Amino acid sequence: MEHRLSCAQLNFRPLIQCVILLLLAGLVTAGLPARAQLSSDFESEIAAFEATDRNSPPPPAPIIFAGSSSIRIWDSLASDFAGWPVLNRGFGGSHYRHLWELRERVILKYRPRAVVLYSGDNDLADGWAVDTVVGYMTNLVNAIRRELPETHIAVLSIKPSPARLWAIELQRRFNSSARQFCNAGTNLHFVDVASAMLDQTGQPRPELFQSDRTHLNAMGYALWRDLLVREFERWGLPRKPQYPIVPVALAVAVLLLTLSAVGVIRRYRPRNSSTP
DSSP states (O other): OOOOOOTTTSOOHHHHHHHHHHHHHHHHTTTOOSSOOOGGGGHHHHHHHHHHHHHSOOOSSOEEEEESHHHHTOTTHHHHTTTSOEEEEEOTTOOHHHHHHTHHHHTGGGOOSEEEEEOSHHHHHTTOOHHHHHHHHHHHHHHHHHHOTTOEEEEEOOOOOGGGGGGHHHHHHHHHHHHHHHHTSTTEEEEOOSGGGBOTTSOBOGGGBOTTSSSBOHHHHHHHHHHHHHHHHHHTOOOOOOOOHHHHHHHHHHHHHHHHHHHHHHHHSOOOOOOO
């Protein structure tokens, strides 16, 4: 005799629980990239920083520049901020999440007098939600402030670029949230580099970018430099006076030649003789 189970006799509870768990997992991962980079992906770059520190110890209480490739490839950083002890700790492709997870190794251990942060660009381009990126940025900044309450922290706005014009609204949302967060903190500064990088029509200025239309060229970095120099001066960060080598050397050479000429003239000048 065949026995058939009625719907009332079947136990659907495990199946329903599995469906609910799958739905919740989908909600949790909504807005996240399919393959998120891990902090361990940058281990070779961080290890290289540590090797450099062992071979050439960094200056005490430096100004740390930390962030993604826009910081990493800033080759003129030392000359752009001559007189300030700047230290480049940018690693390409990184997100605010990676800066937060690696904060001890790239920021805190140096006990910096100031920190300049630039990230968020890759985060949004890789599919992270704006609120998630803002959350990692605030976590990072708060961690630095807890450890170093007297340190100045500058959060740079995400730059608009021709190659990522599709993300400009997302960037503006992040920048607005970052500005509000910084305005509410002590020794916390939002530096708006984005506005100066737009033309009169609100489009990114192409002359500021390399051929990839994403990374800055020398003109773009000069713009960032000028904005940050004004900030450093406003914060009162001490700066060693810079004496231009060529003019000083030229002045010394002229002085030596003048002294030599005077000596020659005195040596060969005829003496006054009196007749008896």
